[in-house]
Amino acid sequence: MDQRPIGVFDSGSGGLTAVREIRSILPSENIIYFGDTSRVPYGSRSAEILLHFAKQDVRFLRTFDIKALVVACNTATSAAIHDLREAYPDTIVIGIEPALKLAYDRYHGGGIGVMATPMTLREEKFEALMHRYDQSCRIYKIPAPGLVELVERGQADSPEAESLLRELFAPYQGKLDEVVLGCTHYPFAAKAISRVLGSGVALLDGGDGTARETRRRLAEAGLLENGTGEVILTNSLPDESILELSRKLLDEK
Ligand code: DGL
Numbered sequence: 001m002d003q004r005p006i007g008v009f010d011s012g013s014g015g016l017t018a019v020r021e022i023r024s025i026l027p028s029e030n031i032i033y034f035g036d037t038s039r040v041p042y043g044s045r046s047a048e049i050l051l052h053f054a055k056q057d058v059r060f061l062r063t064f065d066i067k068a069l070v071v072a073c074n075t076a077t078s079a080a081i082h083d084l085r086e087a088y089p090d091t092i093v094i095g096i097e098p099a100l101k102l103a104y105d106r107y108h109g110g111g112i113g114v115m116a117t118p119m120t121l122r123e124e125k126f127e128a129l130m131h132r133y134d135q136s137c138r139i140y141k142i143p144a145p146g147l148v149e150l151v152e153r154g155q156a157d158s159p160e161a162e163s164l165l166r167e168l169f170a171p172y173q174g175k176l177d178e179v180v181l182g183c184t185h186y187p188f189a190a191k192a193i194s195r196v197l198g199s200g201v202a203l204l205d206g207g208d209g210t211a212r213e214t215r216r217r218l219a220e221a222g223l224l225e226n227g228t229g230e231v232i233l234t235n236s237l238p239d240e241s242i243l244e245l246s247r248k249l250l251d252e253k
Helices: 016-025 047-062 074-087 100-105 118-122 124-133 147-152 159-172 186-197 207-220 240-251
Strands: 006-010 031-035 068-071 092-095 111-116 138-143 178-181 202-205 231-235
Touching: 006 016, 006 047, 016 031, 016 207, 016 240, 031 047, 031 240, 047 068, 047 074, 068 074, 068 207, 074 092, 074 118, 074 124, 092 207, 100 111, 100 124, 100 178, 100 202, 111 118, 111 124, 111 159, 118 124, 118 138, 124 138, 138 159, 147 159, 147 186, 159 186, 178 186, 186 202, 231 240
Parallel strands: 006 031, 006 068, 031 231, 068 092, 111 138, 111 178, 178 202
Antiparallel strands: none
8 A cells, every 4th residue: 555646747637637537447546636737738839848847847746755657748748758757767657648559449440530739749759659550540630729728718618619629620521430639638628529520430538548557557566555545636827716627627527
């Protein structure tokens, strides 16, 4: 038994989609979450800046004596995961990634769209992942500027989100069989995305895989906890309304 918390961070509220999955398969674990809402979005920034932000975020989480770190931000994983693993060789470090393998394993023809931030889609890490599968299926990179901001305003399921998504997906009519939600903010917009794409297009994300990997690594290291599980939410914005939104998003079904 190890009561120390798992530290989780994202550029804002998006990483809470991963926390939901971690909580659902590891309900006994304590979690400390940091949302860097004062600097959201991460997706339009340079790799250098993101590395700097990620290191700061982790330094903050480490003040809570964390036993594992989950980078619940695809963008920060692309920019910083290698450096974080190198900087903290004694800590379990897990990074969420677009669930392209999962989409490929279920591929039935058509095409796979990968929605993610511009930063994730242009980084080498994603290119390498994509080239593992793009010989045998059609993969479309779909950046979705503006969607993260709508989630942060609590408008993931709003008419604004729907109209942004209609425009975004217009060029892909009839071309998509599955869509990977490669940014942790996007599962909050899943209802609007499904309304636009239709129920025949499967939506997949990396939250469950990340939670399973967290469980596997903790079990392997003998660090699983058997307690009641507490989630502490923290944010770089000193504003109670952001924590309120985070709690609401975390409990949303
Ligand atoms: N939620 C983040 C991700 O998974 C990034 C969103 C952003 O700040 O641009 O990529």
